[in-house]
Amino acid sequence: MTANPCVDCREREATLTIRNRRLCSVCFNSYVHSKILKRMGSYGLKNLPGEQKRRLFLPLSGGLSSLVLLQVLDFQLQKQIANRNKTTYDIVVARVVLPDELDSRSIKSDYEALAGRFATQTFLPLLDLHEVLRLDHQVERDLKELGIVRDDGEADQNFFLRIMHCSTSATAASDVQSILLKRLLVAVARDQGCENVLWGHSDTRLAALALADVAKGRGGSVSCSIADGQTLQGVDFNYPLRDLFKAELQTYARASSEPILETTVEQDIPVGQPTNIRSTAIDSLLNTYITSQGEKYPSIMANVVRTASKLEARRPADNATACPVCLMPVIGTQGLLNRNSGLCYGCERMRQDIVP
Numbered sequence: 001m002t003a004n005p006c007v008d009c010r011e012r013e014a015t016l017t018i019r020n021r022r023l024c025s026v027c028f029n030s031y032v033h034s035k036i037l038k039r040m041g042s043y044g045l046k047n048l049p050g051e052q053k054r055r056l057f058l059p060l061s062g063g064l065s066s067l068v069l070l071q072v073l074d075f076q077l078q079k080q081i082a083n084r085n086k087t088t089y090d091i092v093v094a095r096v097v098l099p100d101e102l103d104s105r106s107i108k109s110d111y112e113a114l115a116g117r118f119a120t121q122t123f124l125p126l127l128d129l130h131e132v133l134r135l136d137h138q139v140e141r142d143l144k145e146l147g148i149v150r151d152d153g154e155a156d157q158n159f160f161l162r163i164m165h166c167s168t169s170a171t172a173a174s175d176v177q178s179i180l181l182k183r184l185l186v187a188v189a190r191d192q193g194c195e196n197v198l199w200g201h202s203d204t205r206l207a208a209l210a211l212a213d214v215a216k217g218r219g220g221s222v223s224c225s226i227a228d229g230q231t232l233q234g235v236d237f238n239y240p241l242r243d244l245f246k247a248e249l250q251t252y253a254r255a256s257s258e259p260i261l262e263t264t265v266e267q268d269i270p271v272g273q274p275t276n277i278r279s280t281a282i283d284s285l286l287n288t289y290i291t292s293q294g295e296k297y298p299s300i301m302a303n304v305v306r307t308a309s310k311l312e313a314r315r316p317a318d319n320a321t322a323c324p325v326c327l328m329p330v331i332g333t334q335g336l337l338n339r340n341s342g343l344c345y346g347c348e349r350m351r352q353d354i355v356p
Helices: 025-041 064-084 104-117 129-135 139-146 156-164 170-191 203-215 219-226 246-255 259-267 282-296 298-310 345-351
Strands: 016-018 021-023 054-060 089-097 196-198 236-238
Touching: 016 025, 016 246, 021 025, 025 064, 025 246, 054 064, 054 170, 064 089, 064 246, 064 259, 089 104, 089 170, 104 259, 129 139, 129 156, 129 170, 139 170, 139 345, 156 170, 170 196, 170 282, 170 345, 203 219, 203 246, 203 282, 203 298, 219 298, 246 259, 246 282, 282 298
Parallel strands: 054 089, 054 196, 196 236
Antiparallel strands: 016 021
């Protein structure tokens, strides 16, 4: 009999305090797996008839959360193969290299190591963000709504660089990049025949996204941006990590026997409060704030996501109009900066900080 037993198994020594409960590392790992797999079970991803397989798209960000999601789902699929020699679904994995990620050699090496570790999953070649111009056939047309027009004969790479440098504020620049990133990932998911995009966003990350959307003028569509289910982009968005905090994922990585997770969590160092607030994007500010406050008041931060998810969401069945740039629902015309524009309020505000 141990002096400090785990409250779940009552056999092993409790070494972790998780939501005011003392757990051993084995039971904590089971806790993380159960949270993720219970969410996956709620998406209705049942077996298709015959040899058909569902294809689910999992974009990796280079951070810890999406990597934990990949590791847990791979573990589930390996168990399915061992038990019945087939799986419920296949995972298609992709990684986009962003313009500010300078160490491309390291990214490629890490990505190849992941492809070797999770060899039974489908890993697409590394993507550059400028490939959105090739894969999303509407993005060039839609950017005209922001006043960004390609010059005659302008190459994709040059046009992309001009897009990235036409914002006069850090928030607008971050907004443009995140919109292009999401559009690229959705385009890849469609191209690969995937029905769902599995985002590796923790509860902490979803809370930061919700508050950032409100701050940027997209409060009317915030439920659509963080809720599980249908989207106006034609694929379902799902967030299997939505019941777990970032700190819990970090604890899981440290307690696991997965070397790749252990290495990643050491690189996932919290970013301190920026010294120059004016030159920092709203997204970064709120992500830093939510991460720091979430460690102190996790239940309060969790309420942000729960409350936002309960707001009325516009789904395709509602015949909602999509903003041509961010592709989120446009909720009526009340409060729009320009009633003659098809842009949502957030993108209309962003356009004011763009000088083509």
